[in-house]
Amino acid sequence: MNFLNEVAQHYPDAISLAAGRPYEGFFDLDAVHRHLETYRAHLVAEFGGDTQRALCTILQYGRTKGIIHELVARHLAVDEGITADPESIVVTVGCQEAVYLTLRALRVTDRDALLAVVPSYVGAHGAAQLVDMPLLPVKDTPHGVDVADLAAVVRDARTAGLRPRALYVIPDFANPSGVSMSREAREELLRVAAELDILLLEDNPYGFFGAEGEPAVPTLKSLDRDRRVVYLGSFAKTGIPGARVGYVLADQRVVLPDGGGSTLADQLAKIKSMLTVNTSPIAQAVIGGKLLENGFSLRSANTAERRVYQANLRQVLDGLARRFPAHEVPRIIWNTPTGGFFLVMSLPFEAGDDLLEVSAREHGVLWTPMHHFYGDGRPRRTIRLSFSHLRPEEIEAGLDRLAGFVRAHA
Numbered sequence: 001m002n003f004l005n006e007v008a009q010h011y012p013d014a015i016s017l018a019a020g021r022p023y024e025g026f027f028d029l030d031a032v033h034r035h036l037e038t039y040r041a042h043l044v045a046e047f048g049g050d051t052q053r054a055l056c057t058i059l060q061y062g063r064t065k066g067i068i069h070e071l072v073a074r075h076l077a078v079d080e081g082i083t084a085d086p087e088s089i090v091v092t093v094g095c096q097e098a099v100y101l102t103l104r105a106l107r108v109t110d111r112d113a114l115l116a117v118v119p120s121y122v123g124a125h126g127a128a129q130l131v132d133m134p135l136l137p138v139k140d141t142p143h144g145v146d147v148a149d150l151a152a153v154v155r156d157a158r159t160a161g162l163r164p165r166a167l168y169v170i171p172d173f174a175n176p177s178g179v180s181m182s183r184e185a186r187e188e189l190l191r192v193a194a195e196l197d198i199l200l201l202e203d204n205p206y207g208f209f210g211a212e213g214e215p216a217v218p219t220l221k222s223l224d225r226d227r228r229v230v231y232l233g234s235f236a237k238t239g240i241p242g243a244r245v246g247y248v249l250a251d252q253r254v255v256l257p258d259g260g261g262s263t264l265a266d267q268l269a270k271i272k273s274m275l276t277v278n279t280s281p282i283a284q285a286v287i288g289g290k291l292l293e294n295g296f297s298l299r300s301a302n303t304a305e306r307r308v309y310q311a312n313l314r315q316v317l318d319g320l321a322r323r324f325p326a327h328e329v330p331r332i333i334w335n336t337p338t339g340g341f342f343l344v345m346s347l348p349f350e351a352g353d354d355l356l357e358v359s360a361r362e363h364g365v366l367w368t369p370m371h372h373f374y375g376d377g378r379p380r381r382t383i384r385l386s387f388s389h390l391r392p393e394e395i396e397a398g399l400d401r402l403a404g405f406v407r408a409h410a
Helices: 002-010 029-046 051-059 069-080 094-106 122-130 147-159 183-196 264-273 281-293 303-323 353-363 392-409
Strands: 089-093 112-118 135-141 163-169 199-203 229-234 245-249 253-255 261-263 342-351 380-386
Touching (some): 051 281, 069 245, 094 112, 094 199, 112 122, 122 135, 253 264, 342 353
Parallel strands (some): 163 199, 199 229
Antiparallel strands (some): 229 245
């Protein structure tokens, strides 16, 4: 991310097809103040009219697990059909902290390892590195996880003396591929995870941004019957990115060395108390107010945003088809996600960080080299394109510049 930011700063006139930021056209500072007041009023009512207690809840240090955990639980019930004990939820500083805390808790010895579908979100790779946890790559397919390869990787790792603890996966419109898993594929993954006795770390930042009118596929967590899934959530895309509020639902039972028991959420809270102490109560209050104002449904609250993302996706797919017709040689191809923020484009040449700088300098367009999502630094003949934050005219200009770059190097 630092590298991409540096390139963008050096070439400020370049159009970015790299940044996976939410659309900024609906940002509203007045709404932030309204959300805050909504949550304050909610607390006053909850506390029987005690305005001072409500004030201190928002402005004082807060409980480590968070102050909006009950509202998050209601949101999960409304939008995802997930029944969650609020005490099994830890509100975090963005979802990135949720990933880190979970891996830190699972990493007990140097034998513990994380499985991850590759290519996958770079933040998961980085968190694994920070906790000194080996990352074991698992093959993907056009439909999600290659479960046969998952079983083989787990078997080989255990033979080598490692202990694979969990598989990190984004089942809905994955970053970077845009791929979504069918219900059947999710149920199969849950079955295989149970057979292998590993956890699934389900990250779901993009699940609300599918095509309008199409039924949402149930999350892994909503299909989970034996607490196999740790659910990682974020309000960056569906709430307010600048609030930096995420959460983790970790209802797994943990047996302690003294024979006592707790939940994984309790263990995450202990780690968080030594890391960030607590997530900003003011930021939580803003998100809490938005949940309250929308009947706890961020799916319905993001109707306008979903339409923008869907329109942008259609414009990018149509624009690529016009600029790279199927009869051209060499043929340029790309995948066709049905939602989310990203798609992957295949090129007839390797595209690494050095070529990204050339693209920015000479063609005025940014994209993301795919090697960042593999974590090995080896340039590949694929790039990630993001369309979430762009206006229609920026998409057209960006695709024109991208086409010029591709033809110059093909």
